[in-house]
Amino acid sequence: MRTGISLPIAAPEAALEWARRIEAGPFDAVAVFDRLVYPCPDPLITLAAVAGVTSRVTLRSQVLLAALRDPVVLAKQAATLDLLSGGRFELGLGLGDREDDYAAVGLKKTQRGRLLDANVERLLQVWPGSEQEGALGPVAPPTASAGGPKLLFGGYSDAALRRVARWGGGYISNMVPDAEGSIFRKVEAEWAAAGREGRPQLLAQVNVAIGSPEVVEEARRRLTAYYAFLDYPGSYITSQKISEWMVTSEQQLQYVLHMCRQSGADELVFMCWSQDLGQVDRIASLLG
Numbered sequence: 001m002r003t004g005i006s007l008p009i010a011a012p013e014a015a016l017e018w019a020r021r022i023e024a025g026p027f028d029a030v031a032v033f034d035r036l037v038y039p040c041p042d043p044l045i046t047l048a049a050v051a052g053v054t055s056r057v058t059l060r061s062q063v064l065l066a067a068l069r070d071p072v073v074l075a076k077q078a079a080t081l082d083l084l085s086g087g088r089f090e091l092g093l094g095l096g097d098r099e100d101d102y103a104a105v106g107l108k109k110t111q112r113g114r115l116l117d118a119n120v121e122r123l124l125q126v127w128p129g130s131e132q133e134g135a136l137g138p139v140a141p142p143t144a145s146a147g148g149p150k151l152l153f154g155g156y157s158d159a160a161l162r163r164v165a166r167w168g169g170g171y172i173s174n175m176v177p178d179a180e181g182s183i184f185r186k187v188e189a190e191w192a193a194a195g196r197e198g199r200p201q202l203l204a205q206v207n208v209a210i211g212s213p214e215v216v217e218e219a220r221r222r223l224t225a226y227y228a229f230l231d232y233p234g235s236y237i238t239s240q241k242i243s244e245w246m247v248t249s250e251q252q253l254q255y256v257l258h259m260c261r262q263s264g265a266d267e268l269v270f271m272c273w274s275q276d277l278g279q280v281d282r283i284a285s286l287l288g
Contacts, residue, residue, distance in 0.1 A: 001257070001260060001261055001265060001266065001267065001268065002028040002029065002266060002267040002268075003026065003027050003028055003029075003267065003268055003269070003270070003287060004027055004028055004029030004030065004031050004057075004058070004060070004203075004267055004268070004269035004270070005022055005027050005029075005030065005031070005269065005270045005272065005280065005283065006030075006031040006032065006033065006062070006269065006270065006271045006272050007019065007030060007031070007032050007046065007050070007272075008272055008274070008275050008277075009033065009040065009222065009226075009271075009272065009273055010218070010219075010222055010273065010274060010275035011275035012040060012041040012046070014275065014277065015041070015046055015049065015050065016049060016050065016053050017277065018277060018280060019050040019053050019054055019057075020053055020054070021277065021280045021281070022054075022057060022280060023053070023054040023055070023056055023057055025280060025281070025284040026284050026287050026288075027057060027284070028057060028058060028267065029057055029058035029059070029060055029090075029267065029269065030047075030050055030054070030057050030058070030059055030060070031060045031061075031062035031092075031205075031269050031271070032046050032047055032050075032060070032061055032062065033061075033062055033063070033271070034061060034063065034064045034065050034096075035065070035096070035098070035101060036065065036068055036100075036101040036104050036105070037098065037100040037101050037104050038226075043061045043064055044061065044064070044077050044078070044081055047059045047060075047061065047081060047085075047089065048080075048081055048084060051081065051084050051085040051088070051089075052084075054088075055086075057088070058088050058089075058090055059081070059085055059088050059089045059090070060089070060090040060091075060092050060152070061090075061091055061092045061093075062092045062152075062154075062172060062205065062269060063092040063093055063094030063152075063153075063154045063172060064091065064092060064093055064094070065094065065095070065096045065101060066093045066094075066116055066119050066120065066123075067095060067096075067102075067107070067111075067112045067113075067115035067116040067119060068096075068101060068102065068105055068107070069119065071118075071119035071120075071122035071123045071126075072122065072123075072126055072139060074119070074123055075122070075123045075126040075127055075139060075140050075148075076126075076139055076140045076141075078091050078123070078127075078140075078148070078149050079127055079128065079140035079141055079142075079143045079148060079149075080140070080141055081149075082143045082144050082145050082148065082149045083141050083142065083143055083144050085144070086144050087143075087144030087145045089145075089149045090149055090150045090151075090152055090169075091149045091150065091151050091152070092152040092153075092154065092172055093116065093120065093151060093152070093153055093154070093163075094153065094154035094155055094160075094172070095112045095113065095116060095155060095160075096112070097229070098229060113157075113159055116163075117163070120151070120163070120167055124148070124167065126139045126140060127140055127143065127147065127148035128140055128141070128142050128143055128148070150168075150169035150170065150201075151167055151168045151169055152164075152168055152169060152170045152171065152172050152201065152203065153167075153168045153170075153171060153172065154171070154172040154173070154174055156183065161186055161187050161190045162190055162194075164187055164190060164191065164200055165187075165190040165191045165193065165194035165196060165200075166194060168200065169200065169201055170200045170201025170202060170203060170266075171184070171187045171200055171201070171202055171203065172203045172204075172205065173202075173203065173204045173205065173265075174205060175204070175205070175206070175245075176204050176205075176206050176256045176259050176260060176268075177204055177259065177260070177263040177265065178259070178263065179259055179262040179263060180262075180263065181202075181262070181263030181264050181265070184202050184263055184264055184265070187200055187202065188200065201266050201267075202263075202264060202265050202266050202267075203265065203266060203267045203268075203269060204256075204260050204263070204265045204267070204268050204269070205268070205269040205270075205271050206246075206247050206256050206268065206269075206270060206271065207219075207223060207242070207245065207246040207247065207271050207273055208246060208247040208248070208253070208270040208271060208272060208273070208279075208283065209246060209247075209248055209272070209273055209274045209276075209279065210247070210248065210249075210253070210279045210282040210283050210286065211274065211276050211278060211279050211282060215274045215276045215278075215279065216248045216274075218273075218274050218275070218276075219246065219248075219272075219273035219274040220243045220246065220273075222273050222274075223239070223242060223243050223246060223273045224239045224240065224242075224243045225239075226239075226273075227239035227242050227243075230242075246273070247270075250286050253283070253286050253287075254286075256268065257287075270283055
């Protein structure tokens with residue numbers, strides 16, 4: 001099973017040093033998350049910079065909020081990143097749960113599913129090699145990957161799983177699946193029902209902070225603050241619960257690795273919430 005690791009949510013200025021350390025380690029992928037109303041860097045610009053200091057690892061948006069973006073501009077940006085990285089870029093897409101991200105660009109969160117579907121269709125039309133490309137004239141440069149970067153989709157709704165079967169090459173679960181991989185089995189069922197050959201790429205992710213008590217506490221504070229929007233009366237999943245589920249020890253890390261292998265995951269991505277660079281080496285050491 002492959003493993004990936006995210007760039008530091010808490011220290012975007014250290015992204016290139018993290019990328020070099022990840023490239024030198026046992027990891028197979030570098031992931032960058034996306035928000036609009038949050039002090040994080042743009043994922044595509046960040047991954048373009050990371051492409052220049054790496055040569056081996058997969059570069060992935062995990063996940064990009066494509067409903068917020070102009071699809072033609074996104075098609076050009078993604079194709080450029082795919083070209084510059086030598087085909088190492090995977091475009092992970094999702095909806096996001098925050099009202100403020102949509103309000104910032106004059107959209108309503110209730111529109112997000114329809115917007116994402118329309119934008120994905122448009123994006124595929126303008127990538128080189130599509131039948132519709134000639135209607136506009138060339139927009140994006142030739143991609144290193146045939147047909148453009150691989151599309152991966154996140155989410156738990158039926159619509160999200162259908163997107164994987166319709167357009168995607170794989171699925172990103174935003175938490176560790178159960179041992180039976182029930183969400184993965186649903187993705188595979190949608191894939192088969194759509195008449196797709198082969199099987200979808202299946203990814204899981206887990207929040208992590210490996211290090212001193214200070215490192216763990218820093219990560220818990222950031223994680224709790226980030227998910228504070230879930231803290232409303234009657235909420236089942238709260239920021240506190242998400243914080244409690246964060247992996248902070250070797251025993252927990254080995255457990256989630258076991259669960260992911262049991263579920264049939266192809267990759268587990270560690271989402272880092274501390275700015276401590278040393279945790280990259282600590283996670284690498286625990287992975288062996």
